[in-house]
Amino acid sequence: MRRIGGAFLIAGFVAVGTGLAVAQDASGSSSSLGGGDGECKMSFRDALRMRESSGNYGIKNRFGYLGAYQFGPKALQDLGYLDNNGRWTGKDGIRTEADFLNSPEVQEKAQTEWERLLDARTAGLAGFIGQDAPGCPGVKITQEGIRGMAHLIGPGGAGEYLRSGGVCGTAGTAGLKYRTLDGNGVCGGSYLCKFSGCADIKKDMSKNTCDVTMPMIKGINCANYPTELRSFCEQTKPYLMTRAECDAAESFAKRAPKGPNKEACENLTFGPGTGSWSFVLACSYASEAPADHDGKPNPTATWNDPECISKLKGMGVEFREMGHYSTGRLQGQECVVNNPVQYAGGAIPFGQVLTMSCDAALAMEQFGQQLKALGVTGYYGIASTYSPCRPKRDKRGNLPGTISGHSLGTAVDIAGLKVGGRKVSMDAMLKPMTPDGMIAVQAKNIACSVFNVVLTPAYEQYKGVFGHFHLEVTGGKQNSCK
Secondary structure (H helix, E strand, O other): OEEEOOEEEOOOOOOOOOOOOOEEOOOOEEEEOOOOOOOOOOEHHHHHHHHHHOOOOOOEOOOOOEOOOOEOHHHHHHOOOEOOOOOEOOHHHOOOHHHHHOOHHHHHHHHHHHHHHHHHHOHHHHHHOOOEOOOOOOOEOOHHHHHHHHHHHHHHHHHHHHHOOOEOOEOOOOOOOOEOEOOOOOEHHHHHHHHOOOEOOOOOOOOOHHHHHHHHHHOOOHHHOOHHHHHHHHHHHHHOOOHHHHHHHHHHHHHOOOOOOHHHHHHHHHOOOOOOHHHHHHHHOOOOOOOOOOOOOOOOOOOOOOOHHHHHHHOOOOOEEOOOOEEEEEOOEEEEOOOEEEEOOOOOOOOOOEEEEHHHHHHHHHHHHHHHHHOEEEEEEEEOOOOOOOOOEEOOEEOOOOOOOOOOOOEEEEEEEEEOOEEEEHHHHHOOOOHHHHHHHHHHHHHHOOOOEEEOOOOOOOOOOOOOEEEEOOOOOOOEEO
16 A cells, blocks of 8 residues: 555555445456536535545544545645654644644645645646546546546546546556555546536625515515405515514524535525525435435345345445455354445445445445435444454343354444534433434434344343444344334
8 A cells, every 4th residue: 555645545446435336347447437426516625525524624534634625644745734754844823633633724725725736736637628537427527527536546646547548446557656546445536527517616605695585575566466366465475574584584594503415505505596594504404315326216135135236336335345254253153244345335424444244235325325314424433344253242241152243244333423513322312302312213213124133222231331223134034123
């Protein structure tokens, strides 16, 4: 593994984890990266921030990448925040990693400088702009697409991806310096497809919908209504809304916490629209679960489904097929994960790459699609396959003669959900009448419609010891929702 332009790259690794399906043949070339967004609902900056970190300025990933845009050490050196020895320079008052993570304004300034640098370093690729984007039919390459790809895999990797015609893996001839995958195995082409549909939307935050709607209300002429409705118009018109009521509603909506789609919704109304905070508040919590890419209804999770891989691809999920995978032996029996895959979530990102059976991955994707309707943007405390192989356990300890679903790749544990920029613990379901408790109960109901076994902190054998959800696919061999 080596670092290029602020991204770690691994050769020969199939893309996992950020929402666009990638198929790879023996030569390493990609056959499809999905259709892209076509017309992006966000500006390039907003879309990149949501893709990299779900808008979390304080995050640090497992490779040590920092902030909302996931800056790597090399990028921070290029921007002057770190010296060649990896020490913070004090630029913009940033003297520690914590300073950087706690400074959204500095991160935005750094991203502006980084985009200018990426555009300069990819100037030689301008000839590709306007051409068909490899791997995503119907999408034309734009400057934003090239910039997004260079952000992920470095300018050199972006160039090799385009010049090779869209190879995901080792591009070009023997001895080539660059690779076209990042450290999680995500193909640079997925960012090309994603961001070629995004533009630099200019938002005017001074717009006020009351300046537009109130003249419209006052301009209603009841004389233009049919005779039978004219009296009704005269009686109800004064009650439609006053300017004070409109301003009060907008003031409340501006202060209220927003949902996960805040940036996209701001772009829609403060960009070409009239500028309504009430619209942003309602729109920000709207569900945007990804549609199936194969045009068929969501498949039902089963047990050792031979069609699971094709179904997972049809849902637009990036993942890596692993072949034979064992977590060890228990009581003379090998614990084999059937149809194992590695993936990092699609509808809702895991924040890490997990190994599990394809059946469990399919169920997690169905679960994630439905959770988005609750405003869920991420998980925390999530775990899947355990090694070495071990028995099931409850608060009394291990249960002899059993094998844990985690050792077979069929189970996932989740400690909590990220909703509206905060964490909701699954322990909250022990207080179901609280706001967090209601979310946890709804999450349980959704889980029980997808998984065969759902064990929660309210389960008698978990109570007081385990504060997480245990979600398992058993193919009907066991069924419980506790």
